[in-house]
Amino acid sequence: MHKFWIVLSQTYTSRFKSKSFIITTLLFIAFVILAGNLDRIINLFANDDVENIAVIDETDQLYSMLEEQVEWSELDFALEDYQGTLEQAEEAVLAGEFVGVLHLQSDDELFLAEYYTDQLLNQSYQAQLTNFLQQIKVVMATNEAGIDPAVIESIYEPVSFETVAIELPDGTTARSEEEIGVTRGLVYVMLFVLYFAVINYGNMIAMDIANEKSSRVMEILISSSAPISQMFAKIIGIALLGLTQILIFIVAAYYMIQSRQSDFVGEFFEVFGFSDISISTYVYAVVFFLLGYLLYATLFAMLGSLVSRVEDVGQLMTPIILLIVAAFMISMFGINLPESGFVTITSYIPFFTPLVMFLRIGLLDIPIWEVALSIAILVGSIIILGVIGARVYRGGVLMYGRGVSLKDFKRALQLSKKDQ
Amino acid sequence: MTLQINRVTKRFGKFTAVDDLSIEIPEKQIFGFLGANGAGKTTTFRMILGLLDPTEGKITWEGKPINYDRTDEIGYLPEERGLYPKLKVKDQIVYLGRLRGMEKKEILVELNKWLERFNITDYLEKKVEELSKGNQQKIQFISAVIHKPRLLILDEPFSGLDPVNVELLKNAVIALKEEGTSIVFSSHQMSTVEELCEYLCIMQHGKPIVHGSLKEIKRSFGKKNLFIHADFDLTFLKDLPGVVSQKLFPEGCKLQIEDESVSQSILEAVHKKGFVRKFALEEPSLNDIFIEKVGESYA
Numbered sequence: 001m002h003k004f005w006i007v008l009s010q011t012y013t014s015r016f017k018s019k020s021f022i023i024t025t026l027l028f029i030a031f032v033i034l035a036g037n038l039d040r041i042i043n044l045f046a047n048d049d050v051e052n053i054a055v056i057d058e059t060d061q062l063y064s065m066l067e068e069q070v071e072w073s074e075l076d077f078a079l080e081d082y083q084g085t086l087e088q089a090e091e092a093v094l095a096g097e098f099v100g101v102l103h104l105q106s107d108d109e110l111f112l113a114e115y116y117t118d119q120l121l122n123q124s125y126q127a128q129l130t131n132f133l134q135q136i137k138v139v140m141a142t143n144e145a146g147i148d149p150a151v152i153e154s155i156y157e158p159v160s161f162e163t164v165a166i167e168l169p170d171g172t173t174a175r176s177e178e179e180i181g182v183t184r185g186l187v188y189v190m191l192f193v194l195y196f197a198v199i200n201y202g203n204m205i206a207m208d209i210a211n212e213k214s215s216r217v218m219e220i221l222i223s224s225s226a227p228i229s230q231m232f233a234k235i236i237g238i239a240l241l242g243l244t245q246i247l248i249f250i251v252a253a254y255y256m257i258q259s260r261q262s263d264f265v266g267e268f269f270e271v272f273g274f275s276d277i278s279i280s281t282y283v284y285a286v287v288f289f290l291l292g293y294l295l296y297a298t299l300f301a302m303l304g305s306l307v308s309r310v311e312d313v314g315q316l317m318t319p320i321i322l323l324i325v326a327a328f329m330i331s332m333f334g335i336n337l338p339e340s341g342f343v344t345i346t347s348y349i350p351f352f353t354p355l356v357m358f359l360r361i362g363l364l365d366i367p368i369w370e371v372a373l374s375i376a377i378l379v380g381s382i383i384i385l386g387v388i389g390a391r392v393y394r395g396g397v398l399m400y401g402r403g404v405s406l407k408d409f410k411r412a413l414q415l416s417k418k419d420q
Numbered sequence: 421m422t423l424q425i426n427r428v429t430k431r432f433g434k435f436t437a438v439d440d441l442s443i444e445i446p447e448k449q450i451f452g453f454l455g456a457n458g459a460g461k462t463t464t465f466r467m468i469l470g471l472l473d474p475t476e477g478k479i480t481w482e483g484k485p486i487n488y489d490r491t492d493e494i495g496y497l498p499e500e501r502g503l504y505p506k507l508k509v510k511d512q513i514v515y516l517g518r519l520r521g522m523e524k525k526e527i528l529v530e531l532n533k534w535l536e537r538f539n540i541t542d543y544l545e546k547k548v549e550e551l552s553k554g555n556q557q558k559i560q561f562i563s564a565v566i567h568k569p570r571l572l573i574l575d576e577p578f579s580g581l582d583p584v585n586v587e588l589l590k591n592a593v594i595a596l597k598e599e600g601t602s603i604v605f606s607s608h609q610m611s612t613v614e615e616l617c618e619y620l621c622i623m624q625h626g627k628p629i630v631h632g633s634l635k636e637i638k639r640s641f642g643k644k645n646l647f648i649h650a651d652f653d654l655t656f657l658k659d660l661p662g663v664v665s666q667k668l669f670p671e672g673c674k675l676q677i678e679d680e681s682v683s684q685s686i687l688e689a690v691h692k693k694g695f696v697r698k699f700a701l702e703e704p705s706l707n708d709i710f711i712e713k714v715g716e717s718y719a
Contacts, residue, residue: 216502223469223496224519226488
């Protein structure tokens with residue numbers, strides 16, 4: 001047991017002090033800070049100049065109404081009542097004085113508008129102006145027809161539509177829409193974090209082992225402590241490293257949100273409202289995350305011990321990445337159809353359980369025995385993989401060949417056999 | 421007590437790496453394993469260390485099998501360099517030493533002693549990949565002996581080293597033996613084995629061809645070498661009874677003779693011919709025995 005801790009602490013500290021770890025952590029913190037301040041950064045580059053649009057109003061009543069609307073909506077353009085001719089205005093546009101000219105004329109039906117501009121790519125001014133003019137037109141037309149503005153208002157009011165969960169016989173209600181939305185958010189977060197963790201830290205484990213193999217230091221290591229304890233010391237050492245990194249990110253993100261609580265970013269997280277989820281969902285998230293990591297990490301450690309050169313690690317990453325991508329796809333599908341039989345079945349397949357079963361727990365009310373069964377299968381597979389992994393590890397570290405094949409896997413198992 | 425290899429066989433599928441090997445390796449001595457590449461030396465060492473399990477037979481040290489409870493008493497220098505290339509010498513030895521049950525403080529004291537002994541004190545803070553091959557081997561050696569093992573296994577410790585470094589490591593091995601360490605090592609440099617080992621075993625295709633103490637092996641080999649330097653032509657000696665072979669040199673020849681008594685009749689024969697500058701009867705070299713036993717193909 002003592003040697004387990006030595007390997008664990010060596011794995012942790014040597015990685016923790018490594019340049020790549022420090023750089024990725026700093027990069028991520030920088031990313032969090034950047035993302036948190038994105039609105040400020042965009043503002044920094046934004047053009048503060050208010051563009052002017054010339055208005056030639058031949059109706060003499062529209063300009064004041066339009067300007068009132070524009071001022072009230074706080075837009076990035078202003079109107080100017082232009083007194084010259086249309087030709088003069090057009091020249092002013094070409095000279096850069098205005099972005100465009102709005103020409104308003106009386107008509108049989110109220111009025112018509114023409115917009116002259118040399119910037120056809122930017123459609124936003126036209127869209128906004130059209131919108132305003134439409135409103136003015138409605139007001140004017142209803143006024144003329146003598147309809148009460150209150151009636152108009154009630155016509156435009158959105159219909160009231162509310163979903164209410166029916167109370168179940170046992171007194172509880174089905175998940176409310178907000179709850180499900182929030183759980184979906186958590187499932188997305190979990191998907192991302194598990195995917196990131198498996199690929200990033202799994203790769204670290206495989207690299208570490210392949211490194212020790214290619215430098216042949218492995219032979220000394222396994223002559224001084226048991227391979228199985230070494231393998232798990234590595235897996236757990238890297239897991240602690242990963243948790244440290246994730247913790248650093250969370251702390252960085254927390255301070256980021258704290259410092260901007262009053263701003264939009266803070267509000268966004270309040271709306272997201274992770275606090276609405278029950279504690280058990282959080283517990284499940286942590287449990288499934290850790291078990292999922294352990295399962296994939298054991299797989300990586302096993303395969304890492306089969307290659308003899310660091311270059312070959314990439315080759316064996318692919319099947320595992322395909323597995324986690326499959327889990328990802330199933331969850332994406334399952335998020336909208338959590339009750340489908342396909343999702344139910346896949347939630348018991350250990351490689352998919354961490355994501356798919358978690359999704360079902362979050363979105364549905366499933367009996368506790370189902371959860372217990374899936375966790376049992378998951379834990380069982382980890383143990384089986386761990387036992388096979390340790391044997392492959394023991395045999396594999398003595399094999400030095402090119403590439404990886406199923407044959408190598410068999411040979412590694414054979415090498416570690418007690419008696420054959 | 422000794423290290424006992426009792427009727428050990430190791431098969432990898434259909435290939436037999438070690439075939440019914442039985443050897444007793446005495447305590448506090450240096451035991452040499454000789455053999456061509458692929459003779460089964462490394463496999464035998466891996467079985468002694470418990471890295472591989474024998475297909476048949478048993479290996480015991482002081483009456484008990486070697487397992488992970490006893491690895492702190494064993495030192496191992498693998499055939500290939502086995503060090504972390506990116507790690508500093510100090511961190512490297514501290515880690516490997518701790519895995520052999522030592523405390524950090526102790527390790528640093530011992531490490532400094534060894535670095536001084538090998539005249540490489542400047543390398544304490546250097547990365548292993550920056551060192552020359554010879555110096556890497558010294559570090560490798562230190563990692564195998566830092567915890568003062570009682571049983572030391574050295575797989576080809578001197579291969580690829582210059583004569584100065586070979587001498588340095590040899591002296592270190594002899595010093596360890598005098599301190600009471602039991603040492604097993606393999607080599608295909610006959611002269612080194614001859615110089616260091618009291619006991620040895622020559623392996624071929626996984627089988628021990630010859631084993632026992634060096635003196636006994638030489639004595640039971642029977643054949644002796646006779647070196648004669650003379651002014652006249654010595655080719656006629658080849659046809660005398662009891663002469664196995666003759667190798668001519670510019671200043672004389674080397675005869676391999678069946679046993680000591682043959683030398684007397686040869687002495688008489690050359691004495692009559694004229695002036696003899698050198699007439700020396702010598703024990704066969706290990707090289708002679710090896711070549712004879714393993715076959716000309718290896719030489």
